[in-house]
Amino acid sequence: MVQSIRDETTGVTPEGESVRLMIYRSFADTGRAPLRRDVAEATGLDLAATDTAYRELARLRHLVLGRTGEVVLAHPFASSNFHFSVMGAQTLWWGGCAWDAFAIPHLVPTEAGALVATTCPACRTPHAWTVTTADPPVGSQVAHFLVPTAHIWDDVVHTCSHQRIFCSESCVEAWLDATGNERGSVFDLATLWRLARGWYAGRLDTPYRRREPAEAHDYFRQVGLSGSFWGLD
Numbered sequence: 001m002v003q004s005i006r007d008e009t010t011g012v013t014p015e016g017e018s019v020r021l022m023i024y025r026s027f028a029d030t031g032r033a034p035l036r037r038d039v040a041e042a043t044g045l046d047l048a049a050t051d052t053a054y055r056e057l058a059r060l061r062h063l064v065l066g067r068t069g070e071v072v073l074a075h076p077f078a079s080s081n082f083h084f085s086v087m088g089a090q091t092l093w094w095g096g097c098a099w100d101a102f103a104i105p106h107l108v109p110t111e112a113g114a115l116v117a118t119t120c121p122a123c124r125t126p127h128a129w130t131v132t133t134a135d136p137p138v139g140s141q142v143a144h145f146l147v148p149t150a151h152i153w154d155d156v157v158h159t160c161s162h163q164r165i166f167c168s169e170s171c172v173e174a175w176l177d178a179t180g181n182e183r184g185s186v187f188d189l190a191t192l193w194r195l196a197r198g199w200y201a202g203r204l205d206t207p208y209r210r211r212e213p214a215e216a217h218d219y220f221r222q223v224g225l226s227g228s229f230w231g232l233d
C-alpha cells in the first residue's frame with residue numbers, strides 16, 4: 001500500500017483526518033460512535049483502510065479503542081458510562097470525565113447549555129449542574145483529579161475514570177482513605193469550567209492540531225491551576 005502523505009502540523013494522514021472528523025461529528029450530533037461501515041462509506045475508504053485509520057488515530061491519541069477495536073473515548077465524548085451524563089436539548093452524551101463533561105457544551109455549537117449529572121464517589125450523593133458557555137455553574141462541590149498530567153496516557157481509561165466531582169473536600173478525603181489513593185489535584189467548579197472551556201476547541205473542525213506540552217502548560221496556568229500535578233512549578 002502506498003504510504004499516504006502526513007500533514008506536517010498534525011501528523012495525521014488525510015485518510016486518518018477524514019475518519020477522525022466523521023467520528024467526532026457523529027459523536028457531537030448523535031452522542032454515539034458511528035458504525036465502522038458507515039465511516040467507510042462516508043469517507044470513501046474500504047474497510048481495511050478504515051481500520052488502518054482507526055489504529056493511526058489511536059496511536060496519535062485522537063481515539064481510545066477497546067479490546068475489539070471499538071471507540072471507547074473520542075475526547076471529550078465517551079461511548080459508555082464514565083460517571084457523567086450530559087443532557088442537551090436534542091442529544092444525550094456520556095462525558096469521558098468531569099473535564100470532558102463540562103467541555104461538551106462548549107464544543108458542540110448547538111448546545112449553549114446542558115445538564116451535567118454525576119454522583120459523588122465517596123457518598124453517592126447525586127449532583128447536577130446546568131453548564132453553559134456563559135458563566136461557570138454555581139456550586140460548592142469540588143473536582144478531584146487523581147492522575148498527574150505527565151501520566152494521563154499511561155492508562156487513559158483509568159485516568160478519565162478518576163477525574164470526578166465530590167460533594168466537598170471532606171468527601172475527597174474520605175474517598176482517598178477508603179481507596180488508599182494519594183491525593184491528586186482538588187479545585188473548584190469555576191476552575192473546572194475554565195479548564196473545560198477551550199481545551200477541545202477545534203476538534204469538530206479540520207485540520208485539528210493537538211496542543212504541544214508547552215502550550216498545554218500555558219493553558220493550565222491561564223485557567224488558574226498550579227503545581228507539579230499540572231506540570232507547573
Ligand SMILES: [Zn+2]
Binds near residue numbers: 168171
Ligand atoms: Zn459526597
Ligand SMILES: [Zn+2]
Binds near residue numbers: 097
Ligand atoms: Zn477525560
